[in-house]
Amino acid sequence: MKDQLVVSVSPHIKGKETVSSIMLDVIIALFPALIVSVYLFGWYSLMLVLISVIFCVGTEFFSQKIFGKEITINDLSAVVTGILLAFVLPPGSPWWLVAVGAVLSILLGKQIFGGLGNNPFNPVLVGRAVLLVSWPIQMTTWTTPFDGITSASPLDIVKMGLDNPLPSYLDLFLGNRVGCLGETSTLALLIGAGYLLYKKQIKIHTPLFFISTVGILSILMGGDLLFNVMSGGLILGAFFMATDIVTSPLTKSGKVFFGIGCGLLTILIRFKGGTPEGVCYAILIMNMFVPLIDQYTKPKRFGTVSLRSKTP
Amino acid sequence: MKKVTFKAGIHLLACKQLTVGEEIKETSIPQQVVIPLVQHIGKPAQPIVSKGEKVKVGQKIGEAQGNVSVPVHSSISGEVIDICLHLHPVSGKKDLAVIIKSDGRDEWIEKRKIHEDYFRLSPKQICNIIKEAGIVGLGGAAFPTHIKLSPHKEIDTVILNGVECEPYLSADEQLMVKHPVEIIEGLKIIMQTVNASWGVVGVEENKPRAIRILKKEIAKQPNISLKILKEKYPQGGEKQLIKAVLNREVPSGGLPMDVGVLVDNVGTSFAIREAVMRGIPLVSRIVTVSGWGVFAPKNLRVRIGSSISFLIEECGGFSSVPGKVIMGGPMMGITQYNLEVPVVKGTSGILVFGKQELKKEYLRNCIRCSKCIDACPMGLSPCMISLYAENKNWEETKKYGVLDCIECGACAYVCPAKKPIVQYVKWAKVEINKLKKN
Numbered sequence: 090m091k092d093q094l095v096v097s098v099s100p101h102i103k104g105k106e107t108v109s110s111i112m113l114d115v116i117i118a119l120f121p122a123l124i125v126s127v128y129l130f131g132w133y134s135l136m137l138v139l140i141s142v143i144f145c146v147g148t149e150f151f152s153q154k155i156f157g158k159e160i161t162i163n164d165l166s167a168v169v170t171g172i173l174l175a176f177v178l179p180p181g182s183p184w185w186l187v188a189v190g191a192v193l194s195i196l197l198g199k200q201i202f203g204g205l206g207n208n209p210f211n212p213v214l215v216g217r218a219v220l221l222v223s224w225p226i227q228m229t230t231w232t233t234p235f236d237g238i239t240s241a242s243p244l245d246i247v248k249m250g251l252d253n254p255l256p257s258y259l260d261l262f263l264g265n266r267v268g269c270l271g272e273t274s275t276l277a278l279l280i281g282a283g284y285l286l287y288k289k290q291i292k293i294h295t296p297l298f299f300i301s302t303v304g305i306l307s308i309l310m311g312g313d314l315l316f317n318v319m320s321g322g323l324i325l326g327a328f329f330m331a332t333d334i335v336t337s338p339l340t341k342s343g344k345v346f347f348g349i350g351c352g353l354l355t356i357l358i359r360f361k362g363g364t365p366e367g368v369c370y371a372i373l374i375m376n377m378f379v380p381l382i383d384q385y386t387k388p389k390r391f392g393t394v395s396l397r398s399k400t401p
Numbered sequence: 402m403k404k405v406t407f408k409a410g411i412h413l414l415a416c417k418q419l420t421v422g423e424e425i426k427e428t429s430i431p432q433q434v435v436i437p438l439v440q441h442i443g444k445p446a447q448p449i450v451s452k453g454e455k456v457k458v459g460q461k462i463g464e465a466q467g468n469v470s471v472p473v474h475s476s477i478s479g480e481v482i483d484i485c486l487h488l489h490p491v492s493g494k495k496d497l498a499v500i501i502k503s504d505g506r507d508e509w510i511e512k513r514k515i516h517e518d519y520f521r522l523s524p525k526q527i528c529n530i531i532k533e534a535g536i537v538g539l540g541g542a543a544f545p546t547h548i549k550l551s552p553h554k555e556i557d558t559v560i561l562n563g564v565e566c567e568p569y570l571s572a573d574e575q576l577m578v579k580h581p582v583e584i585i586e587g588l589k590i591i592m593q594t595v596n597a598s599w600g601v602v603g604v605e606e607n608k609p610r611a612i613r614i615l616k617k618e619i620a621k622q623p624n625i626s627l628k629i630l631k632e633k634y635p636q637g638g639e640k641q642l643i644k645a646v647l648n649r650e651v652p653s654g655g656l657p658m659d660v661g662v663l664v665d666n667v668g669t670s671f672a673i674r675e676a677v678m679r680g681i682p683l684v685s686r687i688v689t690v691s692g693w694g695v696f697a698p699k700n701l702r703v704r705i706g707s708s709i710s711f712l713i714e715e716c717g718g719f720s721s722v723p724g725k726v727i728m729g730g731p732m733m734g735i736t737q738y739n740l741e742v743p744v745v746k747g748t749s750g751i752l753v754f755g756k757q758e759l760k761k762e763y764l765r766n767c768i769r770c771s772k773c774i775d776a777c778p779m780g781l782s783p784c785m786i787s788l789y790a791e792n793k794n795w796e797e798t799k800k801y802g803v804l805d806c807i808e809c810g811a812c813a814y815v816c817p818a819k820k821p822i823v824q825y826v827k828w829a830k831v832e833i834n835k836l837k838k839n
Contacts, residue, residue: 100810206766
């Protein structure tokens with residue numbers, strides 16, 4: 090019996106949470122937006138999501154096999170990448186575009202750095218950025234909800250000064266507008282974000298400061314607050330991309346700086362840059378600052394501050 | 402009463418229902434005890450008995466070597482059958498121990514010095530009695546108490562630690578319920594020794610019986626108060642307790658006395674009272690034997706030197722195939738592979754987890770979720786420390802404050818990637834010490 094006793098370092102009890110359970114929470118949080126996208130853009134959007142997920146998981150599996158690493162597809166992180174990638178592509182994207190994006194996201198965004206946890210950039214946004222410069226036409230061909238007619242996105246209309254009608258605030262909030270597959274419905278995304286906040290998988294700091302910075306600066310730049318907050322990929326980006334635990338700062342104060350930086354860059358690109366939308370590049374650029382932010386926002390260590398002591 | 406606490410920490414399932422409410426049961430006299438000569442922090446005691454010698458309960462069998470050391474006493478009466486190397490439950494190595502075979506008579510030494518009038522004694526005399534009784538911190542660290550009680554800084558408050566935040570353990574709770582008067586008397590002795598003006602007993606909110614009984618007792622004392630603490634781990638950590646009770650932070654690398662505080666476990670206070678007022682040296686202690694792998698979990702009054710297997714037999718044996726046997730609590734305890742190791746002065750519990758309770762864990766990369774940072778009661782970044790330790794960058798682990806780590810294990814408990822963070826911390830501490838020596 091002596092040989093059967095397990096010897097290990099403390100603690101001997103562990104919390105139930107695992108990487109898979111965190112990723113599962115994110116997947117659940119993405120469901121409202123997925124349902125809305127099927128409602129708006131038809132079953133084709135579900136097919137794109139499935140293609141994206143299959144190629145992401147497949148790429149993860151084969152790259153780990155080739156690199157001789159442990160297969161970790163059961164941590165579900167590739168599924169999250171897959172769903173999110175489809176969410177940031179136009180609803181009428183050809184299937185091969187989604188597949189190429191999925192392979193690039195996992196390969197260039199994650200596995201090349203050593204897998205989940207080691208990637209400095211958000212894999213989804215790496216995939217999107219590469220697709221955007223490689224296939225600019227397909228990546229900016231938008232279709233309207235329900236009837237699928239080619240149209241301009243709200244941000245395009247503002248940027249290029251087109252005279253198309255802009256969607257109402259209610260349409261923006263509910264998602265009845267032109268845009269990427271999963272980004273249109275603010276309501277559905279907020280429901281998912283609420284779930285993640287409730288499950289303590291994300292903290293409010295990054296999205297709060299990201300969105301408020303965009304809101305405040307858009308007024309200062311002469312834009313419309315609610316329009317700027319709800320018309321692009323800000324809600325999706327702020328709650329689901331900028332909060333990506335791997336590629337965002339560790340501490341709360343770090344997350345505040347990160348959010349403000351993302352907001353600043355988004356506005357800068359939207360109002361002064363060459364493309365109508367800036368959320369993707371803003372987050373990617375801020376990803377580069379994460380090590381620096383972490384360096385200056387370490388948690389306050391116990392016993393390093395003097396306090397006014399009490400007596401009993 | 403307002404409940405107080407510290408920042409960060411985690412919430413654990415207390416699992417104390419297994420043993421709470423059970424009376425403290427005296428064990429039968431073990432056939433044989435193994436008394437290690439080192440059961441404290443400091444120099445090991447020197448054996449002063451020889452093979453074949455007859456000893457009685459409470460007889461000194463090892464003399465302290467120097468000041469940072471305490472003597473050890475026989476916990477049963479009988480014959481010394483050997484003085485040899487024996488596996489030690491804490492160090493995990495073979496250390497010198499005195500093995501005594503019982504004669505079944507349980508005879509005590511005569512001539513016990515009783516000081517009911519302890520207020521006539523000088524601090525030095527009290528410290529000497531405490532040292533001669535072999536008393537160490539019974540919360541687990543086993544630091545010689547007489548050294549703690551001769552601080553070179555002014556102490557204004559003495560806090561008794563009755564928090565017992567480790568799950569499963571309920572030994573301190575039972576002690577508080579059964580011996581509140583003795584514990585308070587012990588506190589008064591400590592306060593007198595270090596000339597402190599205030600005394601505080603800190604108890605976690607999940608011990609209503611102890612709180613009720615202590616409240617009654619403490620109401621009779623002018624400068625002693627009771628503090629109820631929120632149920633949170635590691636509330637019983639010395640620094641966390643001081644922070645919660647007095648809002649004072651022990652400086653990094655410092656000791657409680659740097660902020661004018663002395664913290665002792667309630668068990669230690671009880672032992673001090675027994676030594677001073679009844680002349681009884683530390684030969685037994687209360688141990689929680691618990692876990693789903695034990696047939697009848699109990700709080701036992703155990704003779705120091707009894708083997709773990711003896712304790713488990715006293716509790717009706719194993720209830721299933723044992724998978725893990727832990728000395729101490731589930732968060733900070735030490736796993737044992739040989740059940741013939743003895744209970745030492747610092748043993749607060751023996752836990753048995755059944756084989757089917759053990760789950761396989763999958764180690765993953767750190768995903769920077771920062772849950773460990775939120776949990777760390779010392780305000781450290783456990784994920785960064787573990788990352789640097791993994792790469793053997795000891796200098797950086799030091800910069801991230803690894804030496805401040807109290808090894809409570811809250812970070813490793815919450816880690817979704819199941820990183821053995823405490824192991825990395827222990828490793829880093831050893832390596833940093835090696836670098837310092839060179």
